[in-house]
Amino acid sequence: MSTLMIAISLIFAIAMISAAFVAIYAKRIAIAILAAGLVSLLASVMFLFLAAPDVAMTEAAIGSGLTTFLFFFVLGRVRGEKND
Amino acid sequence: MIKNFIVLLFLFGLGMIFSALLLGYTPDSELNLTGRYYAEHTAQDLGAANIVTAIIVTYRGLDTLGEVTVLFLTAAIVGMLLSTGAGKGKSLQRKLSQSGELLTTGSHLLVPLILLLGAYVFINGHLTPGGGFQGGAIIASAILLILLTDPLYRFSHQLISIVESISGLIFLALGVLGIFFAGGFLDNRILPVGELGSLFSAGAIPIIYSLVGLKVGAEFSSMLVNFSETEDS
Numbered sequence: 001m002s003t004l005m006i007a008i009s010l011i012f013a014i015a016m017i018s019a020a021f022v023a024i025y026a027k028r029i030a031i032a033i034l035a036a037g038l039v040s041l042l043a044s045v046m047f048l049f050l051a052a053p054d055v056a057m058t059e060a061a062i063g064s065g066l067t068t069f070l071f072f073f074v075l076g077r078v079r080g081e082k083n084d
Numbered sequence: 085m086i087k088n089f090i091v092l093l094f095l096f097g098l099g100m101i102f103s104a105l106l107l108g109y110t111p112d113s114e115l116n117l118t119g120r121y122y123a124e125h126t127a128q129d130l131g132a133a134n135i136v137t138a139i140i141v142t143y144r145g146l147d148t149l150g151e152v153t154v155l156f157l158t159a160a161i162v163g164m165l166l167s168t169g170a171g172k173g174k175s176l177q178r179k180l181s182q183s184g185e186l187l188t189t190g191s192h193l194l195v196p197l198i199l200l201l202g203a204y205v206f207i208n209g210h211l212t213p214g215g216g217f218q219g220g221a222i223i224a225s226a227i228l229l230i231l232l233t234d235p236l237y238r239f240s241h242q243l244i245s246i247v248e249s250i251s252g253l254i255f256l257a258l259g260v261l262g263i264f265f266a267g268g269f270l271d272n273r274i275l276p277v278g279e280l281g282s283l284f285s286a287g288a289i290p291i292i293y294s295l296v297g298l299k300v301g302a303e304f305s306s307m308l309v310n311f312s313e314t315e316d317s
Contacts (some may be wrong), residue, residue, distance in 0.1 A: 057218040058217060061222050066221055066228065070228060070230045072232065073228060
């Protein structure tokens with residue numbers, strides 16, 4: 001990997017870690033869910049840097065897409081219960 | 085206090101292990117024996133442009149069958165656990181919060197495109213990155229988007245289970261045909277290998293991967309649909 005790639009990877013790694021902290025410490029659940037999805041999205045970009053496009057697609061589809069949707073779905077259900 | 089210290093110590097140790105691994109890592113200058121075999125033989129033997137797909141579907145096809153079986157078992161168990169409370173008691177009179185205009189309109193626009201992308205990903209699995217599992221997950225996310233927009237939308241369980249069973253059955257049948265007409269179980273050369281890089285190439289790989297995609301999509305969807313239809317008493 002060239003120096004530029006390493007620099008970009010480092011930026012992504014730092015962004016990933018900060019997104020993970022946001023996911024843990026965010027007060028609002030919606031923001032935490034989005035941050036958790038962002039961790040997966042950045043991870044899939046990292047997989048792309050490491051020349052593994054197939055793994056990157058799996059990560060983007062399942063980690064970033066499906067689970068984020070699922071969390072929002074559950075959140076909607078839980079809030080619906082609360083309003084009853 | 086002591087708990088925090090232990091956590092910090094654990095993190096420090098983990099960091100030490102990973103940094104030791106990173107510092108001691110030297111990239112291979114050439115492929116190892118197995119990797120070289122795959123890189124040299126895949127294109128001419130199996131005709132698949134994407135080597136990863138050739139490995140997943142043909143060289144290690146049995147593992148893929150196992151993965152699909154595990155996913156099927158998971159979907160079946162989720163269905164069994166969640167269906168015990170369903171069908172009895174109050175009907176769906178519970179007032180759900182209305183989904184917004186933006187979500188409704190956006191999902192009407194996006195759902196067909198997402199389904200199309202999923203089908204594209206698993207049909208082109210032997211040419212481009214991606215394949216059955218990714219395509220199936222994309223299709224399931226479209227289903228989830230529909231459920232997110234309209235929580236009362238009902239999918240036909242029968243249709244989902246028919247798609248799931250038939251694709252699994254054909255997948256197995258193609259694998260068994262490989263024993264008789266080609267080199268072994270799940271060999272893709274029961275159909276002509278064709279020209280490298282065209283859509284109808286790589287023997288049975290596009291068919292098998294499309295079936296895997298449908299199967300995975302149906303399994304994920306059945307989990308989500310079961311989940312959406314549970315009503316806690």
